[in-house]
Amino acid sequence: MTAEHWIAIFVSTVVAATPLIYAALGELVVERAGVLNLGVEGMMLVGALAAFAVGHSSGSLLLGYGAAMLAGMALALLFGFLTLTLQTNQVATGLALTLFGLGLSAFIGRSFTGLPIPGLESLNVPGLSSLPIVGALFHFDVVVYGSLVLFVLVSRFLKRSRTGLQLRAIGESPSAAHALGQPVIGIRYAAVLFGGAMSGIAGAYLSTALTPMWVEGMSAGRGWIALALVVFATWKPLRVLLGAYLFGGVTVMQLYAQGFGVDVPSEILSMLPYVATIVVLVIICRNPRTILLNQPASLGKSFHPDS
Amino acid sequence: MVEWPLRLERRAAPSRLMRFGSPLFAALAMAVTGACVFAAMGQAPLSALYLFFIDPLMSGYGIGELLLKATPLMLCALGLAHGFRANVWNIGAEGQLTLGAIAGGGVALFWGAALGKFALPVMLCAGVLGGMAWAAIPALLRTRFNTSEILVSLMLVYIAQLLLVYLLHGAWRDPEGFNFPQSKVFEDSQILSTLADGMRANTAFILALALAAISWIFSSRTFAGYRMLVAGLAPAAASYAGFSEKRNIWLALLIGGGAAGLAGISEVAGPIGRLQLSISPGYGFAAIIVAFVGRLHPLGIVLASLLMSLLYLGGESVQLSLQLPSAVTGLFQGTLLFYLLAADLFVGFRLRVKPRLLPEAAR
Numbered sequence: 192m193t194a195e196h197w198i199a200i201f202v203s204t205v206v207a208a209t210p211l212i213y214a215a216l217g218e219l220v221v222e223r224a225g226v227l228n229l230g231v232e233g234m235m236l237v238g239a240l241a242a243f244a245v246g247h248s249s250g251s252l253l254l255g256y257g258a259a260m261l262a263g264m265a266l267a268l269l270f271g272f273l274t275l276t277l278q279t280n281q282v283a284t285g286l287a288l289t290l291f292g293l294g295l296s297a298f299i300g301r302s303f304t305g306l307p308i309p310g311l312e313s314l315n316v317p318g319l320s321s322l323p324i325v326g327a328l329f330h331f332d333v334v335v336y337g338s339l340v341l342f343v344l345v346s347r348f349l350k351r352s353r354t355g356l357q358l359r360a361i362g363e364s365p366s367a368a369h370a371l372g373q374p375v376i377g378i379r380y381a382a383v384l385f386g387g388a389m390s391g392i393a394g395a396y397l398s399t400a401l402t403p404m405w406v407e408g409m410s411a412g413r414g415w416i417a418l419a420l421v422v423f424a425t426w427k428p429l430r431v432l433l434g435a436y437l438f439g440g441v442t443v444m445q446l447y448a449q450g451f452g453v454d455v456p457s458e459i460l461s462m463l464p465y466v467a468t469i470v471v472l473v474i475i476c477r478n479p480r481t482i483l484l485n486q487p488a489s490l491g492k493s494f495h496p497d498s
Numbered sequence: 499m500v501e502w503p504l505r506l507e508r509r510a511a512p513s514r515l516m517r518f519g520s521p522l523f524a525a526l527a528m529a530v531t532g533a534c535v536f537a538a539m540g541q542a543p544l545s546a547l548y549l550f551f552i553d554p555l556m557s558g559y560g561i562g563e564l565l566l567k568a569t570p571l572m573l574c575a576l577g578l579a580h581g582f583r584a585n586v587w588n589i590g591a592e593g594q595l596t597l598g599a600i601a602g603g604g605v606a607l608f609w610g611a612a613l614g615k616f617a618l619p620v621m622l623c624a625g626v627l628g629g630m631a632w633a634a635i636p637a638l639l640r641t642r643f644n645t646s647e648i649l650v651s652l653m654l655v656y657i658a659q660l661l662l663v664y665l666l667h668g669a670w671r672d673p674e675g676f677n678f679p680q681s682k683v684f685e686d687s688q689i690l691s692t693l694a695d696g697m698r699a700n701t702a703f704i705l706a707l708a709l710a711a712i713s714w715i716f717s718s719r720t721f722a723g724y725r726m727l728v729a730g731l732a733p734a735a736a737s738y739a740g741f742s743e744k745r746n747i748w749l750a751l752l753i754g755g756g757a758a759g760l761a762g763i764s765e766v767a768g769p770i771g772r773l774q775l776s777i778s779p780g781y782g783f784a785a786i787i788v789a790f791v792g793r794l795h796p797l798g799i800v801l802a803s804l805l806m807s808l809l810y811l812g813g814e815s816v817q818l819s820l821q822l823p824s825a826v827t828g829l830f831q832g833t834l835l836f837y838l839l840a841a842d843l844f845v846g847f848r849l850r851v852k853p854r855l856l857p858e859a860a861r
Contacts, residue, residue, distance in 0.1 A: 229648070268837070278846075279839040282587055282648070286786055287835040294828025301823040377861045389596050407825070419649045458664035465653040469639070 200440075200447055205335060206401065208439030210235070212338040212394040214417035215424070215431045216345050217389025222421055223349060224382035225362035225489035229285025231390050231413025233292020234263045238394030240296040240303070243405040247308050252399055256334075260388040266292055267387020271380050278493045293408060305404045311400040334396050341389075346428040358382060362487035365494040369396055375494055390395035390414065412465065419468045423475050425485035434471075441467045501692060506847045513845055520841035521791050521798070527837040528830055535829070541820055549819050550812035560811065562697030566769060568807035569699070570595065570761035570778065572706040574785030575803055576713045577757025579794040581750035583717065584726035586638065588751055590651025591758040592782025593658035594629040596705025598759025599766045602661055603773040606679055606688045607670060617688045621767055622760065629759015630752050632658060637751035641744040647751065655782070666775060674743065681773035690768045702764035709757060711797040717796075726750060759784060779810070780828075787835045806831065 214231050221228050241262035246255030270288050273279045313330040322329070349355040358378055361368045365375045397413070398405055416438060424430035443459035453460075476482055529547060536546035574591040581588045602625030610617045632654060639645040663679070672682040690700040715840045717723040729736040729746045737743065765777050788806050792798030813827030 231734075273836065277840055277843045279842065283790060284839055286589060287832060287839060290783060290787065290828070291836060294825060294830070294832045297825035298823055298829045301825060319541025384830055412653070415649060415652050419653075422646065422649070456664055456668065458660045458667065462657050462660045465656045468653050469635075469650050471646075472645045472649060473639055473643045476646070479644050482644065 193460050196369065200443060202331075203443045203446070204436060204439040205331065206439070207442045208435040209335050210396045210401065210413060211417050211420060211435040211438055212393075212432060213341065213389045213396065214393035214414060215420040215435060216341055216428060217386040217393075218417055219424070219426060219428060219431055220345060220349070220358070220389075221382045221386035222490055223356045223362045223426060223487055224379050225365060225487050225492070225494070226279045226379050226383055227491040228267070228270055228288070228383060228386055229282060229286065229418065230266065230288025230292065230414075231386075231417050232410055232412070233289035234266045234387050234390035235292075235394035235410045235414045236296040236398070236408065237266055237292045238263045239398035239409060240300045240394075240405060242395030242477030243308055243364050243398040244299070244303055244424065246399055246435065247303065247306055250309070252309070252311060255399060256392060256395050257270075259391040261391070263387040263389070263391025263394065264384050265387070267390075268381045270387075271383040274493065275376050275379050275383070278495055281491050281493070289414070297407045300405050300407060302405070306405070308399060308403050310403040311396075315463070332400060334392070334400060342428055342432050349428065359487075362489055365489050369494075369496055375496065380493075390417075393417070416464060416468050419472055422482075424469050425481060426487065427485075437471075438464060438467065504851060506843075507850045509846055509848055513848070516841075516845045517793065518614045518633075520845065521802070521838060523841045524595075524791065524834055524837035528834045531833050531837075532826075532830060535826070536822075539822060541822070546816060546820060546822075549815050551808060553819075554808065554811035554815050559696065562693070562699045563811055564807050565693070565697075565699035565703045566807075567810050568803040569703045569706050569768075569786050570765055570781040571788050571801060571806050572803035573702075573709060573761035573764070574754075574758045574782050575788035575799045576706070576709050576796060577754035579789040579792070579799060580713065580717065580723075580726060580753045580794075580802055582641050582730075582789055584750045585731045586750035586754075587648045588651050589648055589786060590633070590636065590653075590655050590782070590822070591754060591761075591780060591785050591790060592780065593651065593655035593779055594632045594755040594758035595762035595765075595782045596655075596658040596662055597632040598625035598629035598762030598763075599613060599773065599777050600658075600665065601625055601631075601759065602763030603684075603766050604670070604679060606767065607683045607773075610685060610688055615687060617685070618767065621688060622763055625759045625763025625767075626756045627759065629755040629757070629762060630820050631755070632759070633751040633755020634748075637748045638739075640751075641747050647747070651751075662773070662777075666773060669828060672772075679775055683772045684767060688767060689771055690764060691746060698769050700764070700768045702760075702768055703807050705760065705764070707800070710800050714796040722749065725758050746855060758785075766795065784831055787831050790835060791838055809834075 214235060218228065218231055231303035238259035242255035246252045266288060270284055273284045274281045311332040311334065313332045349359060357373050361375050361378055363371060369375045394410060397409055420431055420434045420438065423434045442464050445463055448455060448460050463493035532550065533543035533547055537543040555564065573597065578588060578591055578611050596804045602621040605621045605624045606617060613620055635654060636647040639650050640647045666679040666681065670681050672680060675682065683725040690702055693699050693703065698808060717727065725736065725741040726746050726749065728739065729743065761781065762777065766773055770777060784806055788799060788802045792802035809827050813824040816826060818823040
């Protein structure tokens with residue numbers, strides 16, 4: 192193992208973690224507003240297809256990412272309309288959103304299977320990227336840098352801004368917030384739409400950067416892992432970031448394990464991210480107080496202003 | 499200012515009529531949406547709808563296929579419904595189905611010859627136990643470590659599928675199978691017998707109907723079923739009454755896992771006839787929709803699984819005759835559940851025309 196190896200592993204870890212960061216930070220904001228959207232996987236898939244389809248036909252990845260955000264938001268709007276306006280069960284509606292996204296993307300995506308797309312270009316940090324060995328750490332693509340910006344924005348928003356405080360209050364007690372004249376449903380809609388846009392970007396990153404192609408069901412459970420990450424992070428942005436890198440590392444480990452001379456069948460190694468998700472959930476949830484103290488109190492419960 | 503003349507008003511009691519009307523409304527709305535999708539794809543909507551919903555049922559073979567595909571959906575959904583009623587969200591039926599197939603298929607491959615004519619019943623039992631064992635993991639983690647059964651059962655779907663891939667690329671691969679990742683074909687005596695000649699539907703359909711009857715008796719006539727119902731409707735009341743939450747979670751997951759495992763072994767010891775990489779086109783997930791559309795009621799689930807099965811057949815039918823992607827099935831499935839959830843609004847609410855305020859009253 193040379194320094195180059197370690198840096199290569201680090202770089203692929205960061206890349207593998209990036210879609211998880213977007214999806215999980217988006218869902219974090221949604222859950223802090225008291226809404227549980229289990230449709231992340233569906234929104235990611237639709238985002239992945241939208242980015243690929245628009246990127247392939249227009250040749251512009253920027254347009255592709257815009258389309259992915261819009262597609263994610265469209266699905267999120269559907270979820271919001273059902274759960275916030277029509278008061279449907281959030282768990283059932285989220286599951287429906289995932290199944291719908293899976294079906295919709297498979298249906299429309301059929302004609303895009305096997306087509307090429309220009310991959311996302313990496314940005315060079317002037318001066319630093321030309322350094323020997325460590326230079327590799329400084330030409331990630333813009334979406335990777337964006338994930339760090341997103342992290343800063345989300346943490347500052349939740350902690351320091353007035354709207355962030357409103358959002359957290361609504362997540363803890365919508366009826367108290369409503370009594371104080373806060374727009375409970377409006378803010379919840381905004382949060383759900385934000386979550387949709389972030390899931391869209393997460394999906395877009397899969398189909399344009401991680402594996403630049405469209406494959407049916409290509410998110411392979413990453414949306415669900417993002418949901419688990421939010422629990423793992425006890426609803427705190429910094430821990431989402433760390434958790435995502437941990438999972439990115441686990442995902443990458445399976446690729447490099449053979450290089451280390453680990454003689455384990457590839458199928459068993461591919462189970463690692465899923466097993467890790469379960470293990471991590473058990474560690475965090477083992478103490479009921481951890482969840483009780485950190486989970487937004489109204490998470491998953493419908494709110495009707497009249498009742 | 500012009501006001502919206504209608505408003506939603508909460509009903510004093512949930513409407514029974516709407517409870518049973520909303521699945522019908524959802525199915526109708528799905529068909530209308532389907533017609534629009536077909537029209538958007540440049541097909542004559544009515545003839546496409548005919549090919550999708552009617553044509554597959556026009557032959558005896560078609561009816562057999564309807565029952566065949568309805569069987570695993572019915573089995574999975576009947577099991578899941580017990581959980582959903584008790585607020586236990588097992589969404590990993592697909593994984594439990596896979597494990598049922600692995601466990602039952604393993605019996606056939608390794609002890610099939612030794613068991614002789616007892617092989618089939620032992621395979622079915624192993625399938626049920628395999629599914630139960632897989633569902634016991636989220637049950638244990640939820641009751642012991644407070645871990646969300648939604649996420650755990652879902653993660654186990656991916657793990658089960660990778661396990662199957664691993665076995666079929668390794669120890670369980672047919673040595674004479676030209677390196678294809680599939681097991682050797684089961685003996686005839688290890689395959690469920692079909693209901694009639696020229697039909698692929700098999701005795702598993704009868705088992706599924708029997709399970710529907712047992713489910714109905716369990717949930718409406720036994721104390722254990724009642725406890726689960728109370729736990730779902732009023733968790734606080736259930737805990738004041740001293741009903742054990744843990745027992746409900748275990749029961750819900752074991753029933754769901756066992757039924758899904760039976761579905762899995764019935765597929766491999768039925769139409770498939772061996773273990774192979776793909777044993778289900780997402781029956782375990784579609785069963786979630788079946789359970790809801792069937793109103794979590796056994797009779798409803800029987801009907802809903804037939805409808806869902808028709809969606810699979812319709813997808814194949816339009817693929818064959820109109821060259822449309824069969825993935826239209828998934829689109830229809832998702833749409834159906836959305837319409838159902840939206841229509842359920844009218845179970846608890848009704849639309850009322852706002853009474854016009856008279857000028858005096860307004861003052």
